[in-house]
Structure formats: structure tokens, C-alpha cells
Amino acid sequence: MKANVTITLKKGVLDPQGKAIEGALHSLGFDGVENVRQGKLIELELPETDREAARAQVEAMCEKLLANTVIESYRIDLV
């Protein structure tokens, strides 16, 4: 089974990378761009075929490694 994990910074957490991208876009002439936030997308495949078991496994992966749950939130999409 394939899983897509989207990891984004929680609201209110400062995003220096997003700010840097926003500044660069402005300098390239894209003036009106605002609230640029950068997150991660992790695609993976796991042998589990049962959707609920697969979701539980990916959740455990997020909690243990993929996301820093203090400042990041994650969304799991099973494909």
C-alpha cells in the first residue's frame, strides 16, 4: 500500500524557510505573494494491505520519526 504523508508547521510557528522563499519571490517581481509556508511530503510503500493497520503503522512512523509533533502536524493519505 502507498501512503503520502504531508507534514506542515503548526499555525503560529515561525517559518524562516517560508519567509526566505517569500522574499525571493518578491525580488523576482511576484509582489503580492503572502503567507508562504514550506512543508514536507513523504511518499512511501508498505506491505500492509489492511487500510486501518496501514494507517496505524504510518501514524507510528510519524510520531516516532517523520514529524516533530511539537511544532509540526501531519496528514496521512493512503493511496
Add this chain to the structure above:
Amino acid sequence: MKANVTITLKKGVLDPQGKAIEGALHSLGFDGVENVRQGKLIELELPETDREAARAQVEAMCEKLLANTVIESYRIDLV
């Protein structure tokens, strides 16, 4: 208008970060995990209200800055 840009490595391009995550997951006991690939998700807001014009602007942002189109492909979702 809000846009989500998903940037992923093109097929066949080596993904050392993905490999590192895969190895770490294995060492945490998630043995069967395979084909781990890491990409970027960039969320941004632009003042443009016309969807086509907004898509064209975001495409220009991708081509000029957000994606390295030699090794990366991008997908634009207008929200």
C-alpha cells in the same frame, strides 16, 4: 487566492533523503517500508482572483524559483 505547490523528484532521480528516512524507519522496526521519497509542499497566497491568471503566475514562480525543473516536477493546486 491560495495555492499549494507540491514538488517531487522526477522518477529515476536518486533521493538520498528518502533513502536516509527509509533506513531510519527500518532501524525503528518498520521493516517492510520501501520506496520512501521526500518532496516539498509550498503553500502561498496571491492577490490574483482569476484562476487561470493565478495558475500562470504560480507556474512562473515554479519555473523561476520554487522547483529545479531539471530534476523536480511540480503540481499546482488552487484552493
